[in-house]
Amino acid sequence: MLATTQHIPHRLLVVDDEPTVLFAMSEYLTVRGFRVDTAAELEEALALIAHIDYSAVIADLRLTGTTNTEGLEVVAAVRERSPGTRIVLHSGYGSPELEREALSRNVDVVLHKPTPMARIVDCLTRLLGGAL
Amino acid sequence: MSHTTLLDRVLAPGGIRIHFQPAYEVSGHGKRVHSLECLARGPAGTNAASANVLFEYVRLKHKEAEVDRACISAALSASRELNAPRLGINAHACTLARDPRFAEFLSTELQQNGIDPTCLTLEILEHGPALDSLSFLAAIESVRALGVRIALDDVGVGESNLRMLLDTRPDYIKLDRYFVHGASADRGRRAVLEAMALLARRLGASIVAEGVELAGDLDCVLGLGIRLIQGYVFCPALSPADLLQREPELRVQRPAA
Numbered sequence: 001m002l003a004t005t006q007h008i009p010h011r012l013l014v015v016d017d018e019p020t021v022l023f024a025m026s027e028y029l030t031v032r033g034f035r036v037d038t039a040a041e042l043e044e045a046l047a048l049i050a051h052i053d054y055s056a057v058i059a060d061l062r063l064t065g066t067t068n069t070e071g072l073e074v075v076a077a078v079r080e081r082s083p084g085t086r087i088v089l090h091s092g093y094g095s096p097e098l099e100r101e102a103l104s105r106n107v108d109v110v111l112h113k114p115t116p117m118a119r120i121v122d123c124l125t126r127l128l129g130g131a132l
Numbered sequence: 133m134s135h136t137t138l139l140d141r142v143l144a145p146g147g148i149r150i151h152f153q154p155a156y157e158v159s160g161h162g163k164r165v166h167s168l169e170c171l172a173r174g175p176a177g178t179n180a181a182s183a184n185v186l187f188e189y190v191r192l193k194h195k196e197a198e199v200d201r202a203c204i205s206a207a208l209s210a211s212r213e214l215n216a217p218r219l220g221i222n223a224h225a226c227t228l229a230r231d232p233r234f235a236e237f238l239s240t241e242l243q244q245n246g247i248d249p250t251c252l253t254l255e256i257l258e259h260g261p262a263l264d265s266l267s268f269l270a271a272i273e274s275v276r277a278l279g280v281r282i283a284l285d286d287v288g289v290g291e292s293n294l295r296m297l298l299d300t301r302p303d304y305i306k307l308d309r310y311f312v313h314g315a316s317a318d319r320g321r322r323a324v325l326e327a328m329a330l331l332a333r334r335l336g337a338s339i340v341a342e343g344v345e346l347a348g349d350l351d352c353v354l355g356l357g358i359r360l361i362q363g364y365v366f367c368p369a370l371s372p373a374d375l376l377q378r379e380p381e382l383r384v385q386r387p388a389a
Contacts, residue, residue, distance in 0.1 A: 047188035
């Protein structure tokens with residue numbers, strides 16, 4: 001089995017306001033053996049994080065909202081509730097300042113869009129500490 | 133381009149699904165269904181299918197009033213499939229505080245579904261620290277004036293505290309499962325349960341133990357004189373069809389054609 005620890009699939013949360021991105025990532029990561037939840041809004045992501053422990057969260061920096069940095073709110077929620085969860089911040093508009101801000105909040109990796117799916121899986125493999 | 137949000141799907145017709153969990157009255161003669169609590173779930177196949185995620189999301193969106201109304205409409209409609217001795221429906225305290233026409237809405241829904249208001253209990257959830265107390269208490273009185281009884285949910289945790297008990301003077305006090313689960317092996321929990329049972333008696337309220345899952349905890353709460361029991365030890369929350377399989381006496385008797 002892929003993407004597992006002792007046959008239990010790693011559970012991932014993918015947060016992005018583009019339904020096509022969510023669909024594609026969910027399909028790809030599910031085929032690679034992950035158990036994938038998706039959220040299209042900040043509040044949806046925060047509600048899931050409040051009740052589910054994820055192995056990793058892949059969050060877009062910019063969701064539909066007012067601040068353009070809603071992804072950082074996702075990061076803060078994950079770090080508060082589940083310090084062991086690995087975080088990948090996905091950014092299409094990020095500046096070096098935002099990237100530094102993200103890393104200062106203990107984001108594990110910042111990836112710039114567009115990122116090949118295979119690279120995301122490589123990244124998760126490394127973060128979750130096992131060959132997929 | 134605008135996308136359909138989770139909230140859109142929750143509020144769409146059929147977006148709310150209702151399950152029912154009985155509260156049982158236990159006596160020397162056995163147990164009987166005292167009431168059915170209507171529990172809302174979001175659309176199947178979405179993150180909101182989990183009640184915890186649904187209401188966390190709704191609170192973060194500050195849409196408690198809209199969603200509470202949708203849940204109540206769905207609950208009262210779904211309850212027509214059952215012959216319930218009493219029904220319990222939920223509303224956030226902030227919905228009562230912010231929705232000046234809540235009692236009017238509830239009265240209309242009860243009429244449309246042919247439900248006697250005196251058979252209904254409004255269970256108040258409180259998750260936020262700040263609400264307009266005057267509006268909230270006025271709304272409680274308006275709901276009471278319909279003949280509906282008031283329950284305070286999750287008492288003992290969050291903002292469902294002693295002040296809320298005094299302010300709302302509930303007919304039912306629903307003790308949070310935090311105090312019930314493991315009570316048989318925990319003197320501290322038993323002390324809280326005993327004190328709350330005494331307080332309920334002094335306030336003239338009935339007390340309900342929520343989240344009773346273990347036989348030992350059931351014996352414990354019964355031993356403390358708490359007779360209204362809700363939890364997996366007797367019955368989980370079920371769809372109307374599954375509940376009828378388990379409790380066939382709740383089937384509505386329809387006149388023969």
